Amino acid sequence: MNRYELTVILRNQEKDALTVKTKEILEKHGVVIEKEDSWGTKKLAYQIDGEKEGYYFFSVVQSLPETVKKVTTEFGLNTGFLRSLFVKLPNQKIA
DSSP states (O other): OEEEEEEEEEEGGGHHHHHHHHHHHHHHTTOEEEEEEEEEEEEEEEEETTEEEEEEEEEEEEEOHHHHHHHHHHHHHSTTEEEEEEEEOOOOOOO
């Protein structure tokens, strides 16, 4: 399994329900959440679906590479998710 940083921008009005939904989607696909953090509501650089602000949810997760595409597709099917981004973390060497 690879480690990823996952950042999701959610609609601000539905942030509590969508945060729970994000975790449910990840658990459904077998993604392990190592760390999660809320960055709060921030002004967007440009409007996304008419939204000027978004709620940022950040987490470090472990996932199989093929699962990332499935999760991203499921995020895209829900209108509450404005954007999502998976960034693969480099393998860390143990000294």
